[in-house]
Amino acid sequence: MYNGKKILAIIPARGGSKRLPNKNILELNGKPLIAYSIEAANKSRYIDKVILSSESSEICSVAKCFNADVPFVRPHELAEDETRSIDVVIHAINALEEEFDDVILLQPTSPLRTTEDIDRAIEVHYEKEAISTIGVCEMEHSPLWANTLDESLSMENFLDDKYNNARSQDLPTYYRINGAFYMSRVSSVLKNETFFVKRDIFAFLMSQEDSVDIDTKLDFIVAQAILKEREDKCQHIM
Numbered sequence: 001m002y003n004g005k006k007i008l009a010i011i012p013a014r015g016g017s018k019r020l021p022n023k024n025i026l027e028l029n030g031k032p033l034i035a036y037s038i039e040a041a042n043k044s045r046y047i048d049k050v051i052l053s054s055e056s057s058e059i060c061s062v063a064k065c066f067n068a069d070v071p072f073v074r075p076h077e078l079a080e081d082e083t084r085s086i087d088v089v090i091h092a093i094n095a096l097e098e099e100f101d102d103v104i105l106l107q108p109t110s111p112l113r114t115t116e117d118i119d120r121a122i123e124v125h126y127e128k129e130a131i132s133t134i135g136v137c138e139m140e141h142s143p144l145w146a147n148t149l150d151e152s153l154s155m156e157n158f159l160d161d162k163y164n165n166a167r168s169q170d171l172p173t174y175y176r177i178n179g180a181f182y183m184s185r186v187s188s189v190l191k192n193e194t195f196f197v198k199r200d201i202f203a204f205l206m207s208q209e210d211s212v213d214i215d216t217k218l219d220f221i222v223a224q225a226i227l228k229e230r231e232d233k234c235q236h237i238m
Contacts, residue, residue, distance in 0.1 A: 002046045002126055008100040008186070009047045009118075011037050012088045013063070013108050014079040015056030019216055024054075024108050025062045026220065029227040033214065034059065035066040036111035042067060043115040046122045047104065053092050055079035071096060086193055093186060103186050105195070109214045110180035111223055113206070121181050121204040131188050131200040135181030137211035139174045175203065178211035 001007065013024040013034050025032040034052070041050040052068040054060050055078070060070045072095050078088055089105055102125070106113070113135075125133040145168075147158045163171070181204055182195045189195070212223045 001048050002122055005101040005126065006099070007047050007049075007102050007104065007122065008093070008096070008098075009041045009044070009050045009104040009106055010089055010092045011041065011050065011052045011063075011068070011106050011108055012085060013052060013054045013056070013059050014074070014083075015054065015059055016079060016081065018081070020214070020220065023214060023220070024059055028111060028214075028220065029224055029231065032062050032066075033111055034063055034068075034108040037106050037108045037113070038063060038066045038068045040113060040115045040118060041104075041106055044118050044122070046119055048100070049096075049098070051092060051096070053088055086189070086195065089189060090193065093190065100186050102183060103189055105182040107179050107213075110178070110210075110212070111214065112210045112212050112226060113180040114210060117204075117206055117210055118181065121183065124202065124204050125183050128202045129200065130183075130202045131197045132184040132195045133181070133202050133204050134183075134195060135178045135206050135211070136175045136203045137178045137206050137208050139176050140208060142168065142171045143174055144171055175205070178206055179213045180206060180211055 011034065015024070017023045024034050038050065038052065041047055050069060052060065052063045052070050053074045054063070055074040055076050060073065063070055074088065074091065078091055085105060089103060093103060121133060121135065144163050145159065184195045188197055209226055212219060212226065214220050214223055
């Protein structure tokens with residue numbers, strides 16, 4: 001709870017990943033992927049309830065081993081490739097027999113997101129008197145040096161002339177949604193069916209390292225390397 005506001009966190013973890021099969025329970029540096037989000041959320045100073053939403057009995061069983069609250073099994077029709085995350089959130093809100101002021105979506109594919117990230121984002125949300133707060137990070141590569149290509153692979157007009165000889169450090173800084181943190185008022189989610197409202201929406205800036213989002217095997221390898229480095233640093237300090 002934060003200044004009397006009751007907060008629900010939802011960790012969505014379906015079983016039908018295509019690009020990285022069973023990714024939500026793949027072992028990452030000694031623990032299944034979902035364990036990182038469960039543990040980080042459970043340590044929060046402000047979150048009142050953390051639940052896992054999944055249609056997979058295997059994922060639910062693994063999650064319970066890490067003290068996840070699994071109050072229901074998600075309907076299979078809300079675990080399809082085309083299912084919107086917001087529909088999963090709305091289902092969870094309606095399925096619980098409790099009232100909350102704000103809801104947080106914590107995707108399990110962001111295992112490097114820390115409890116400190118979560119708690120600071122919650123503080124920013126209330127300090128800004130926000131309706132929604134979304135996690136972002138600085139882009140690794142400027143979109144000003146990117147464009148689409150047709151079948152000919154021609155690069156005529158690929159870049160705006162004013163950026164042809166620009167140095168990367170001279171380009172404007174762009175930010176991307178990192179998928180690690182979404183927070184909104186419950187009343188807004190139920191009314192608008194989105195976290196991306198038109199007003200009183202703010203960014204919570206996270207580091208690129210904490211923003212690693214696991215969608216492919218390469219992402220998994222990167223996250224594994226960062227976690228191993230963090231572990232080695234802790235052992236060295238001890």
